[in-house]
Amino acid sequence: MSQSEPPGGLFGLSYDRESELFETLKLVSTGIIVLIGVWPIYWMTQLAFTEYEVVERTVSVFPTPELFTFSNFAILTEPKMYTYIFNTTVVAIGTIITVVVVSLVAGYGLARLEFPQKENFARILLIGYLFSPIVIGIPLYQIWRTLGLLGARVGLIIALSAISMPFAVWLMWKYIMTIPEAHEEAAWVDGASRWRGFRDVVVPQCRPAIIAAALFAFAIAWNDFTFAEILLPATDTTTFAPGVLREMGQSQFLPDAYLMAVSLAMTLPPLLFAYFMQSYLLKGFQVRAL
Amino acid sequence: MASETGESVRPQRAYIPWDDLPVNRETVAGFGTVLPVIVLYLLIAVLPVAFAFWASLHDIHTLNPVWEWAGIDNYAQVLEISMFWGSLWRGIVYMVGSTLIQLAVGLWMALVLNRITRGQKLLTAVVFTAYLIPTIIVSLIALRVFDPQGGVFQMLGAEWFSLWDANQAPLGSQTWAMPLLILIGTWKFSVFITIFTLAQLRAIPNRFYEAAKVCGANRWQMFRDITLPRLTGIILVVVLLRSIFMFNKFDIIWQLTRGGPGNATTTLPVLAYKTVYTDQAYGLANAISVVMFLFLLVGAIGYFLVFNPSEEVETTA
Numbered sequence: 001m002s003q004s005e006p007p008g009g010l011f012g013l014s015y016d017r018e019s020e021l022f023e024t025l026k027l028v029s030t031g032i033i034v035l036i037g038v039w040p041i042y043w044m045t046q047l048a049f050t051e052y053e054v055v056e057r058t059v060s061v062f063p064t065p066e067l068f069t070f071s072n073f074a075i076l077t078e079p080k081m082y083t084y085i086f087n088t089t090v091v092a093i094g095t096i097i098t099v100v101v102v103s104l105v106a107g108y109g110l111a112r113l114e115f116p117q118k119e120n121f122a123r124i125l126l127i128g129y130l131f132s133p134i135v136i137g138i139p140l141y142q143i144w145r146t147l148g149l150l151g152a153r154v155g156l157i158i159a160l161s162a163i164s165m166p167f168a169v170w171l172m173w174k175y176i177m178t179i180p181e182a183h184e185e186a187a188w189v190d191g192a193s194r195w196r197g198f199r200d201v202v203v204p205q206c207r208p209a210i211i212a213a214a215l216f217a218f219a220i221a222w223n224d225f226t227f228a229e230i231l232l233p234a235t236d237t238t239t240f241a242p243g244v245l246r247e248m249g250q251s252q253f254l255p256d257a258y259l260m261a262v263s264l265a266m267t268l269p270p271l272l273f274a275y276f277m278q279s280y281l282l283k284g285f286q287v288r289a290l
Numbered sequence: 291m292a293s294e295t296g297e298s299v300r301p302q303r304a305y306i307p308w309d310d311l312p313v314n315r316e317t318v319a320g321f322g323t324v325l326p327v328i329v330l331y332l333l334i335a336v337l338p339v340a341f342a343f344w345a346s347l348h349d350i351h352t353l354n355p356v357w358e359w360a361g362i363d364n365y366a367q368v369l370e371i372s373m374f375w376g377s378l379w380r381g382i383v384y385m386v387g388s389t390l391i392q393l394a395v396g397l398w399m400a401l402v403l404n405r406i407t408r409g410q411k412l413l414t415a416v417v418f419t420a421y422l423i424p425t426i427i428v429s430l431i432a433l434r435v436f437d438p439q440g441g442v443f444q445m446l447g448a449e450w451f452s453l454w455d456a457n458q459a460p461l462g463s464q465t466w467a468m469p470l471l472i473l474i475g476t477w478k479f480s481v482f483i484t485i486f487t488l489a490q491l492r493a494i495p496n497r498f499y500e501a502a503k504v505c506g507a508n509r510w511q512m513f514r515d516i517t518l519p520r521l522t523g524i525i526l527v528v529v530l531l532r533s534i535f536m537f538n539k540f541d542i543i544w545q546l547t548r549g550g551p552g553n554a555t556t557t558l559p560v561l562a563y564k565t566v567y568t569d570q571a572y573g574l575a576n577a578i579s580v581v582m583f584l585f586l587l588v589g590a591i592g593y594f595l596v597f598n599p600s601e602e603v604e605t606t607a
Contacts, residue, residue: 015508022509029402030413036477037417040431043442047434088424102326109323113316121324128335129531130586132538134559135579136334138566139341162334169327194319219422225541241426245545256434263427270422275415285489 041267048072048264052257072261081262083236084243087153088266091228091239092221094157099164099217100210107172107209108198112181122173125166133163133226141230151234159227164220168213175209175284176202211277212284222270240266339583346577352570364577373553373561374578378585380468381557385537387472388479392532393525395476396483401517403484404491414488421481429545432474436460467547467554475542479535483528490524491517526597533593534586558582 050063052072060067075081110118140159141150149155183205184197192200203210225241232238238246244262248254274281346364348357368374403414420428435443438457447453447460460466494516502512540559543549549556549564556564558578565575 106324106327109320113320115317115320134540136338139338162330223424267423271419274418282489286493
């Protein structure tokens with residue numbers, strides 16, 4: 001707005017000086033964020049490409065040609081690591097699908113259908129976050145053992161879905177509230193059933209919330225250590241986090257460079273998600289407060 | 291919203307037997323939609339907590355399924371063991387320290403990410419990645435960079451700042467273990483606050499700022515009068531969630547220090563886990579987790595009474 005009179009700046013500074021100061025601050029801040037945000041990921045990457053003997057002994061900042069190697073990634077094809085990563089992927093996908101389907105339906109119900117106590121229901125759900133994974137996990141060990149779900153991926157998927165659920169339901173509920181009901185009414189007038197209206201009108205418009213809920217569920221499942229540690233004692237269903245920690249405890253020598261190579265492989269999917277989905281993600285999270 | 295056009299446009303269907311029930315069809319459908327949520331919730335929250343409470347009244351050896359009635363003995367024991375109060379205190383230090391630093395860092399990152407013009411998408415993606423990558427990887431990197439053998443942070447701290455000895459592992463030192471746990475957690479979990487705040491910031495229309503500019507407001511006034519009011523609701527919520535999550539945090543602590551050195555980083559979740567798998571006292575561990583839950587419940591109710599973060603519900607949509 002160049003045509004307007006420049007307003008007075010902060011601390012008695014002129015507007016131009018203030019803008020300059022602000023720009024500098026922004027630049028410095030960006031620098032720091034790049035440093036703390038990118039650096040650990042860079043460090044992991046460079047260690048993953050460096051000969052492991054070197055990693056064990058000295059600090060290398062950049063893998064020079066004679067130290068550069070792809071051989072660390074051989075660990076990805078090792079049966080155990082491969083199984084861990086495969087299990088994590090299965091659990092993550094299973095959790096995402098469960099969470100999205102269940103929260104979409106429940107969110108629709110909460111937003112569009114009248115039934116007693118629905119607000120209180122949504123609030124009580126959030127109390128679920130007061131239960132520490134430990135508080136739930138320890139009894140769940142016994143319950144899952146009784147039900148025969150101990151050591152089964154399905155058991156972990158159920159547990160993780162339930163953990164992501166309250167938040168996803170709440171998100172979906174608030175998001176569907178922002179979609180005008182008139183859109184559905186138009187479909188109903190044309191003779192669509194409630195189900196058709198939900199499927200063809202509401203679901204397509206919910207894409208940002210679906211992606212936000214999916215990403216949240218993905219983060220929970222991809223991250224999970226506590227539940228997997230307690231609920232998956234068997235090796236052939238163990239997921240990455242507890243698996244790799246047990247490997248470290250058991251094997252005499254598991255080079256750090258190898259671990260960094262596996263870590264890099266596990267970091268790429270989240271990075272790609274974050275890059276390509278961020279505008280949807282942010283839009284999905286635009287619902288305000290609880 | 292529906293009432294504007296009346297109920298008449300709502301789809302009609304053929305006769306279904308439960309139309310005769312004394313409840314509205316919509317009520318049934320409504321409960322139907324949330325039924326899966328209720329089932330999952332019962333299975334994963336209500337049942338385990340009831341189970342934990344019941345188990346906490348018994349003496350149980352972890353590997354031996356015989357339950358011996360103990361009444362409230364376990365609770366008496368929980369409050370007696372000195373480890374409990376120490377762990378509670380360390381848990382509170384960890385929770386408050388982490389939440390405050392994460393709030394500051396998270397807000398700051400969101401404000402900067404919202405304003406930068408070049409490389410915004412890429413930098414945002416990298417920052418978000420921190421929240422999405424498995425905790426174990428954050429732990430592996432942290433263990434690596436703080437390792438006395440070739441760990442770059444360990445070396446910097448020893449040689450440049452003389453914070454620790456050249457061959458000392460900071461994560462294994464009484465003084466440094468807790469602060470480092472807080473800092474490493476901050477790297478990962480601040481992003482949670484960044485995501486929510488950034489979403490809110492993106493939702494503020496630019497014309498608000500332009501209007502304020504015309505009226506002669508400076509940047510601080512714009513922040514105070516436009517940005518901050520839009521953020522308070524979500525800040526109150528994320529602070530509550532983050533405090534709860536940090537108080538309940540088990541994974542990153544266990545992976546980095548296993549509660550050590552000594553008990554320097556043993557918080558209540560770690561104590562509960564150790565009680566199950568090291569001391570094999572399943573009943574006692576459940577008593578610890580019930581007490582933990584009660585602490586959080588009281589804390590959360592207090593927080594709601596003071597700040598009422600759900601106030602915003604009415605103004606949404």
